[in-house]
Amino acid sequence: MDRAISILIFINIIVTSLFYFVVALLIWAFTRPFDRRLRLLHLYTCYWGAFYTYIMPAWPAKIEGRSKIRRGATYVLVSNHQSQLDILVLFRLYKHFKWVSKAEIFRFPLIGWNMVLNNYIKLRRGDRESIAQMMADSERQLAQGSSVFIFPEGSRSPDGHLKQFKMGAFILAKKMQVPIMPVVVEGTRFALPKYSVNFHGKHPIKVRVLDEIPYEKFAGKTVEETAALVWDYMNAELLRLQKEMHA
Numbered sequence: 001m002d003r004a005i006s007i008l009i010f011i012n013i014i015v016t017s018l019f020y021f022v023v024a025l026l027i028w029a030f031t032r033p034f035d036r037r038l039r040l041l042h043l044y045t046c047y048w049g050a051f052y053t054y055i056m057p058a059w060p061a062k063i064e065g066r067s068k069i070r071r072g073a074t075y076v077l078v079s080n081h082q083s084q085l086d087i088l089v090l091f092r093l094y095k096h097f098k099w100v101s102k103a104e105i106f107r108f109p110l111i112g113w114n115m116v117l118n119n120y121i122k123l124r125r126g127d128r129e130s131i132a133q134m135m136a137d138s139e140r141q142l143a144q145g146s147s148v149f150i151f152p153e154g155s156r157s158p159d160g161h162l163k164q165f166k167m168g169a170f171i172l173a174k175k176m177q178v179p180i181m182p183v184v185v186e187g188t189r190f191a192l193p194k195y196s197v198n199f200h201g202k203h204p205i206k207v208r209v210l211d212e213i214p215y216e217k218f219a220g221k222t223v224e225e226t227a228a229l230v231w232d233y234m235n236a237e238l239l240r241l242q243k244e245m246h247a
Contacts, residue, residue, distance in 0.1 A: 006199045012052075021111075028041050028117045042096055048114070057202075064208045065209030068209045068210070074145050075148075075178060076142070076148055076170075078152050078230065078234070081156045083156060092207070101122065102123060142178055143176065150168065157194075174218065179215055182237075183207060184237050186242050191203040191205060204245065210237055
């Protein structure tokens, strides 16, 4: 039964993506001349991604603290990473940002093509040239007023524990002198575990936006100290959230 539900989910994604991509293409074509940051297209993409969580009653998701993301502010957003489902759930923030994502995903038909339309940022892991290009693209987006969303762990946690952070997000925040907006996610690791595509039953999901960390708080710190500051903050809040949800 779980495998059958998973197959139905993937069929639904394929069928609906045909329609959603056509609409995305039209939005891109008509709004690009006056919406250079593609805010409307991203907002539509938030709905497209979040749609698959809305239609799954087995994945009741709650978003806390969305209002902490100030309208018009530019951030480096960082979140823990438990599951491929994180991306769909985080779209429910409905805030403007550019994802930093694996380059391979941009080649996926329809969904990947929409990522290209949105000017999301490609990253090929372990490729120095790609990393340098990702940093340059992120700096350009931040300079233009678009926030950038990065999973600083680099890959999904297999057990829900917060992994060691890579430095890219914190190099960007310091160089561009923008605040860091931490977000923690819990529950997706049970709904869609790493290395699994099967349906795993009902699991509540929660996204909690934490208080932003202003640039002034880490301006005098090294990149490594900044990463440690954010890791300690996020880890404490993630453990608190896990305790609340699974006590």
